[in-house]
Amino acid sequence: MLGKVVIVGVGLIGGSFALALKAAGAVREVVGLERSPQALARALELGIVDVATTSPQEAMNGADLVLLAAPVAQTARILEALLPHLEPGTVITDAGSTKSDVAATARAVLGERARQFVPGHPIAGRESNGPDAALPDLYQGKKTVITPLPENAPGDVGLVAAAWRLCGAVIHTLTPGQHDSVFAAVSHLPHLLAFALVDDIAHKPHADLLFQYAASGFRDFTRIAGSSPEMWRDISLANRDALLTELDAYLAQLTALRARLAANDGPGLEAIYTNAQRARRAWSEAIETAEPPVPGSASNQEPQ
Structure with missing residues (x-):
């Protein structure tokens, strides 16, 4: 008590x-x-x-x-x-x-x-x-x-x-350092990406048309862009070094994906997508096992 x-x-x-x-x-x-x-x-x-x-x-x-x-x-x-x-x-x-x-x-x-x-x-x-x-x-x-x-x-x-x-x-x-390294990858970077995507589309001359046809995939991917800009500005700057490391790694991944796409490399793209799907499913199953939903709770909310 x-x-x-x-x-x-x-x-x-x-x-x-x-x-x-x-x-x-x-x-x-x-x-x-x-x-x-x-x-x-x-x-x-x-x-x-x-x-x-x-x-x-x-x-x-x-x-x-x-x-x-x-x-x-x-x-x-x-x-x-x-x-x-x-x-x-x-x-x-x-x-x-x-x-x-x-x-x-x-x-x-x-x-x-x-x-x-x-x-x-x-x-x-x-x-x-x-x-x-x-x-x-x-x-x-x-x-x-x-x-x-x-x-x-x-x-x-x-x-x-x-x-x-x-x-x-x-x-x-x-430890504080371990914490910041982990969350740069699995929380801070995803927020940065969601904010960046929505901001990019919002600045396009045909943004209204694009948002009109955005559906559940866009909603799910960008939900966290509805979070507090002030809070995420502070988090991004406070964990700048670790976040930059993760952002550089992600940019390298995007560059590799772009190269496969430009080369019409279907098997290469599928290999990346398959590995991502497998990892995502394994993570989801582990979360469901470790954190059973509580009836009527907010336990299905993504972490901040």
Whole structure:
């Protein structure tokens, strides 16, 4: 049972965390700390938070756990605001999609008190944003990656893991560097590609005609281009080096595909398509086995 939990950023990720803890009966009080009075008021109206405030001092008084659920570029600003009110027993974690930069920021801002910061990343999401997008079962059966710092106390890491388990998540552990390399390939690059494709078509002189005939394949491939541009700008820049590596590899793959297409190389194209199909099916079967859908849940949503 958690006492006081503070959610910094009461949108989809933070709001779903709060709702899940409440649904589990695992928290006494949830306090929302947010820049936007409108978002705070809506979170209070929806029952996501019990107290809404724009005051870090009020929010941090007696807090057991603090979740930063804001764009990663805001991490330094938020930690600077929280630091003067950070009590010795309070643990801070985050939900950012990059971890090396967040860990470095925590050390730079918090100094020796970075030991109270345990980085994390829930692998779940939707293309919708804001308090109204929050769901109590968003994390059911989904992975949450924790990337502990060497200076973290085992008990603090355990607290963060326990909180996510109460939300229904399955805990995995990576180093910050491992995390960023993995997610550059399987999350950040796909988002970049989806944004790029939709932007390319939108700039064509006959864009209206093209969108008129875009069907389910286009919708499925580009769904994640409906995600927050601000958030994905920050993620792309924060994980720039790893993302550039993956983008270069993908460009090489496209060049190879183009060469086969230009050479009318049907067998070569089919070989690539067949390998991709086989890998996709194996991955899908593994996911279905490891993460059985929860009736009425959002477990079919792609990770962010």
